[in-house]
Amino acid sequence: MSKIDKNKQMKRESLLETAFRLFTSKGIQKTSISDIVEDAGVAKGTFYLYFKDKYDIRNKLIAHKSGEVFKRADLALQATDITELEERVIFLIDNIINQLVENKTLLGFISKNLSWGMFKNVLIGAGEDSEVDFYDIYHSMFGDEGRFENPEVMVFMMIELVGATCYSAILYSEPVGIDELKPYIFRTIRGIMAMHRITGQTETDSDI
Amino acid sequence: MSKIDKNKQMKRESLLETAFRLFTSKGIQKTSISDIVEDAGVAKGTFYLYFKDKYDIRNKLIAHKSGEVFKRADLALQATDITELEERVIFLIDNIINQLVENKTLLGFISKNLSWGMFKNVLIGAGEDSEVDFYDIYHSMFGDEGRFENPEVMVFMMIELVGATCYSAILYSEPVGIDELKPYIFRTIRGIMAMHRITGQTETDSDI
Amino acid sequence: MSKIDKNKQMKRESLLETAFRLFTSKGIQKTSISDIVEDAGVAKGTFYLYFKDKYDIRNKLIAHKSGEVFKRADLALQATDITELEERVIFLIDNIINQLVENKTLLGFISKNLSWGMFKNVLIGAGEDSEVDFYDIYHSMFGDEGRFENPEVMVFMMIELVGATCYSAILYSEPVGIDELKPYIFRTIRGIMAMHRITGQTETDSDI
Amino acid sequence: MSKIDKNKQMKRESLLETAFRLFTSKGIQKTSISDIVEDAGVAKGTFYLYFKDKYDIRNKLIAHKSGEVFKRADLALQATDITELEERVIFLIDNIINQLVENKTLLGFISKNLSWGMFKNVLIGAGEDSEVDFYDIYHSMFGDEGRFENPEVMVFMMIELVGATCYSAILYSEPVGIDELKPYIFRTIRGIMAMHRITGQTETDSDI
C-alpha cells in the first residue's frame, strides 16, 4: 500500500510542479489541462482524480509557494540574533524581497494571485502540510503582546504595500529598480509600525 | 457624413458600454466577443471594425474609466479652496476612494487591471479624448516645485498603497471596512509625503 | 486494446474516405472540416486527433491513393510475361491511364495535387504502409542497370507528360479523347526512352 | 467623358495590377478582396463594378499575362531571320522558358492556372485587347500548310510538356535545373514534331 500511496503522491506532485512551471512560463490562461498532463506524463483523466479544475490546482500552488517563501524567511531570521521587533519585521521583508528578486517567475505568480484573503488562508491553514506554524509566528510577533493597536490592519497594509510596489520595481524597474525603492519601502514600513504602536499614539489624529 | 459618423460613434460607444458592463459583471475571461456584440445589438464583424480584440477594448476601457475617476476628483478639488499641497492630495485620494465605494464594479475593474505602466499611459495620453490634462496637474502638484526628492516614486507608492488596500477593504471589508481603514491610509500617505519632502530629510536614515 | 485500436482505425479510415469523397466531388477549397466530420459521423474534435488540418489529410490521401494506383499497375505487370524494359514501361503507363479513365474523380484529385516532389515521397516513403516497395521497382527498372543516361530526368519527363496530357484528354476530351491521344503519348514515351538510352546517343545533338 | 473613362480604366488596371501582385506573392486563396481593394486604393464596392468575384479577376489576369508572354516571344522571333519551322518553334519555346526563368512569380501564376482550355481561349479571344492575333500566328505556323497530321494535338503535347516540366525545374531545380533540362525538352519537342510530320510517317507504328 505504501508503494501505491507513494506513487499517488508522486503523480500529484508531478502535476503541481508541472502546473507551476507552465503557469509561470505561459501564464495561467494560456495553460490548458492538456498541457499540464502531457508535460507531467500522466493521463488526462488522472488530473481529475487529484484536482477539481485548473483553478483548484492554482490555489493549492499559491498557498504552497507563498508558504515556502515565508518559511525560508523565518528560518533565516531564526539564524540571526535580532531581537528588536521592528528590526525582525524589516529583516523578514528584506529577505522575502530578495527571494522574489532571485525568483522572478515566482514573484509574477504570487503577486498576480496572492490576495489578502489567500494570505490569511496560508496563515491559518499552513499547519496541514508544513512544519512551520505561521499562525504562531504571527501571534508571537504582533498579537499577544498587546503592543499594537490593530495588528491585523498593520500587517495587511505592510503586505499590500510591499506586494504592490515590489511587483513593478522588480519586474519592470518601474518607476525605479528595487534597490532604489527599498529604502523608501523600509521607511514606510517603519512609519506604519510607528503609527500602530500603542505607546506612540500621543500625537493628535487629524485624518481629514 | 455627419450622420454616418454619428452612427459610427454610437456603435463604438455601445460596444464600450456593453463590454464594460459584461467585464464587470462576468469577468473579462468569461466574457466573449459574442456576448458583447449580442448585447450591444451589432453583428460580430462590426466589433472588429472598432477594436482589434478583447484586450484592445479592455485597455481602452481602463484608460477611459480611470481617466474619468481622476477627472471627477480633480473637478471636485477645484471647487474647494484648499491650497496646502498635502491637503490637496489627501482630498483627491479621499474623493477617489469615495467614488470607488459608490461604484464597486468600477473598483473591481480598475484594481484588477490598472498597473503603474497603465497609469502613466493614462497620464500621458489622456489629452487625446479628455478635456483635462493630467500631466499638467501632476507636474504642477509634484514636479515643478522641487519640493520633493523623488516625486515619481512618491506618487507610485501612494497609488499602489491606496489601490491595493482599498480593493480588499471596500469589496470584502477585509481586514476592516474602508471607513475604519481610511485614517490609517491617510496617515501613511502623509508619512510618505513627509519622507519625500526635501526639507524634511533631517532625520537619520537607517534603512536596514 | 485491440478493440479500441480497431475502433480508432475505423474512425481514421472513415475520415479519409469521407474526405476523399468530398474533395473529389466539391473540391478541396470548398470542403470544410465541418463537412468532413459531419459526413463521417464523428465529432469535430475527433478530426484533430488524427490529422493536423485539411492539408494534412489531403497529403495523406494523395500518397495513399497514388500509391494504390502504382501498386495495381505493378501487380498487373507481374501477371504478364513482358520482359523487354520498354514494353514494361509502356504497359505500366497504359495500365495507369486505364485506371484513371475508369476513375475520373481519382484522376482529378491526383492530377491537381501530385507534384514531382510528392511523387518522390510516395516512392521513398511508400514502405511505411504498403506491401509494395516502389523504390525497389524503380531502381530495378531504371537505376541499377546503367542503361540510361539520366534515369531520374527520364522518369520525370514521362510522368509529367502523361499527367498533364491525360488530365485534359480524359476529363474534357480536349484536344482529343484519350483513345486518340494514347498512340501519340506512347510514341513520345518511346522517344524519351530512346533519347536517354546510352547506346542510342550516336545522333548529333543540336539542342539550340 | 474621356476623363471619366480614363479614370475608370485606371481603377480597373490598378485592381488588376494589385491582384496580380498579391496573387503571386501570397497565393490566390490567401488573397482576399479586401486585400486587393486596400492595396489598390479603391473602395470595396468598386471592385464589384469591374469584376464579378476573385475568380473573375484571376481568369482575366491569366489570359492577359500569358498573352503577353506569347506576344513577347513572337516579337523576338520576328526580329530574327529564322525560317525553318522547327527552328522557329524551338526559338519560341526557348524564349518563353527564358521569360519564365526571369519572372518566377509569373511562372508560378501561369503554371498553376493555365489549362489547355484556357490556352485556347487566349488564342481565340486574344484579339479583343491585343495587337497580336495569335490565331493567325498559330494557323500560319501549323494549320494551313497541311504539313502536320494533327497540329492541335501536337501543340497540345508540346505545351503541356513544357509547362509541366519547366515548373518543377525552374522553381525547385527538381529533378534538375532548367539549364540541364532544356536539351532534353528540345529533343523531345523535335521528336513530337517529327512524329506529327506527315512525310515522316513511314516508320511502323507499334503503339501497344
Add this chain to the structure above:
DNA sequence: TATGAATGAGGGTTCATTCAT
C-alpha cells in the same frame, strides 16, 4: 486507480457581399 479516445459547445476571426449615402 488510471487511462486516453471521444466529445461538441464555444471560442476568435475572416470576408464576400450589400446598400444607403
Add this chain to the structure above:
DNA sequence: CATGAATGAACCCTCATTCAT
C-alpha cells in the same frame, strides 16, 4: 459612378470534461 460601414454565415481550432476500458 463610387463609397465603405455593416453584415452574419462560415471558417478553423481548442479544450474541459466524460466514460468505457
